[in-house]
Amino acid sequence: MTDTPLLQLRGVYKSYGSVQALTDVDFECRTGEVMALVGDNGAGKSTLIKCIAGIHPMDSGEILFEGEPVSIHGPKDAAKLGIEVVYQDLALADNLDVVQNMYLGREVNRFQILTESPMERKTRETLSSLRVTTIKSIRQPVATLSGGQRQSVAVARAVMWNSKLVILDEPTAALGVAQTEQVLALVNRLAEQGLGVVLISHNLHDVFETAHRITVLRLGRNVGVYERAKTTQQQVVEAITAGQPTKVAGIASTQGVTG
Amino acid sequence: MTAAAQAPESEVQPLESLPRRVWENVRTGNLGPWPVIGAIIVIAFVFGFSAQNWATPVNFTNLIGQLSGTCMLAYGVVFVLLIGEIDLSVAFVSGIAGVVVAQLQQPSPVGPGLPGWLCILIALVCTTLIGAFQGSIVALILVPSFVVTLAGLLIWQGVILRGLPGVIVIQDKTINDVYGYFLPDTWGWILGAVVCGSYVLASLGGPLLGLRHGFAVRDPAMLVVKVVAIPAITLLTVWYLNRDRGVPFALLLVVAMLLLLTFLAKRTTFGRHVYAVGGNAEAARRAGINVPRIRILVFMISGFMSGLGGIILASRLQSVDLNAGGGTLLIEAIAAAVIGGTSLFGGRGEVQNALIGTVLIAMIANGMNTLTYPQGTINIVTGAILLLAATFDTIVRRIQVRAGR
DSSP: OOSSOSEEEEEEEEEETTEEEEEEEEEEEOTTOEEEEEEOTTSSHHHHHHHHHTSSOOSEEEEEETTEEEOOOSHHHHHHHTEEEEOTTOOOOTTSBHHHHHTTTSOOEETTEEOHHHHHHHHHHHHHHTTOOOOSOTTSBGGGSOHHHHHHHHHHHHHTTTOSEEEEESTTTTOOHHHHHHHHHHHHHHHHTTOEEEEEOSOHHHHHHHOSEEEEEETTEEEEEEEGGGOOHHHHHHHHHSOOOOSOOSOGGGOOOOO | OHHHHHOTTSOSOOOOOHHHHHHHHHHTTOOTTHHHHHHHHHHHHHHHHHSTTTSSHHHHHHHHHHHHHHHHHHHHHHHHHHTTOOOTTHHHHHHHHHHHHHHHHSOTTTSOOOOHHHHHHHHHHHHHHHHHHHHHHHHHSOOOHHHHHHHHHHHHHHHHHHHOSSOEEOOOHHHHHHHHOBOOHHHHHHHHHHHHHHHHHHHHHHHHHHHHTTOOOSOHHHHHHHHHHHHHHHHHHHHHHHTTTOOBHHHHHHHHHHHHHHHHHHHBHHHHHHHHHHHOHHHHHHTTOOHHHHHHHHHHHHHHHHHHHHHHHHHHHTEEOTTTTOTTHHHHHHHHHHHTTOOTTSSOOOHHHHHHHHHHHHHHHHHHHHTTOOHHHHHHHHHHHHHHHHHHHHHHHHHHHHHTO
């Protein structure tokens, strides 16, 4: 892991009307690292990734990507930097096949006429490099795939574009045990291949199985960053639910209620 | 796991045997146009035997005349249904095209007396702009297309009533030839041969090129069936039509637009985005597709095709009257797309569905007419078939959701 984080956010504020969604949040993710982002409902996880992905621009704060200050005003800015988001609701079109979904919005074409064979080849390569091997045909509609396979396609699509940072929003929320294992293995492989991975999850078991570090958000504030190896699930649960603000400067005074 | 990893080049696992695949398709409700094609064949036999003067070249030519205008509208409706919207204004928009050509071709004391081709061009521009207008309200302001085009239905009917003195007889030869020109026999054969030749080349070209690059032919049996059946049907049609007055120009338009629009839907970036918007508009948006632009363009296609259909219909009557775009035209155009297998839920369907559906509806109307059934009975039968098709579509959708899990 290098010294400069791949992605670094400093002092992010974001409000929706009168609701303060994020208050002075710092966040970082390094190359080759799985950084988990956890927190209760309404803690600001989704808001934070929407800021990073450029869907909702933040009110104030700084984004550094590979050490350089950048501004992200839309999904295209994020994609240009190499930031890809895999959303909870998958964002796949069920009626299209695997190749069509992988290239959705970025189809290979000559004068607007599609050229299918390079798209098929690259799809196959990407899937096999991630060792996604359970999909029978890359020409079958996504509607016919299992939940784990769909998630794999969504992840593969995110990494296909020379992306450097992949953000996964609840990738295992709708999956069974075996498929969850499949997807978590995939998450590990992404980090091994040198990508930065931000993993948003409710499931601490998943988090402790894959993440290198864990950032905890509570009520729109960053209440702690934990090394997985030096932390117990109990500590993280406490950070999510209430008191024990550890390693956070400046906001400790506002905490104090113990759950 | 390892087998596939070692052989990433093998495109797809070898296909299962044909009967197994057929069963699989039946199970998951993925039947394509086959039930409707089956129905067309059955109905052809029923009418062929029960109505004496039904299976004649004259009536066949007549049938093609009846379906060519409606078919154009239905082509446009397919695109609108593909993005999960509806266009209820197609029939009266087609009437607008009729009014525009009729008014503009009127010779000088009454009208400007423009040349026929210019009248046609202006009419098509008008209807395309109407589509752009309605589409913009749907796509930019997000008013449901049902309401926008329902208002359009009323408005354009009103414009037709205001814009016509009663009946205008079309004297311009170019406009009347859109429907009324029949190709000389030789030209019919030549064009038939060209269509067959290019079809065979196009459908064999891809797989053969693929073979050279090591891809397996995806479906050899089906390919052979298609390569034999489509040319056979084409040449039989030419032969049969040549026994009457020849191949009508309107049929050329039907076939040409089928090929053009199928290419647009299946082989272009735009077409891919149309399917994506219909399948999951939010996914399309997040993938960076300009969804409003796609929606507006689709309504423009619908307007253009309605215009083309309206010109064929006007040309067929050689006149335009206050009934232009009225009657069962709207219902037939939408019913044709749905009966042919285009999903009402968006994202599923093909341009050819419109043609297949129109053929079925026109055959029923034409055949029952020959057997002197009243219009009421024809409506009841067509409506029942539409209900059947829509029910089937809904059930298929539910089966497919289940099969996907």
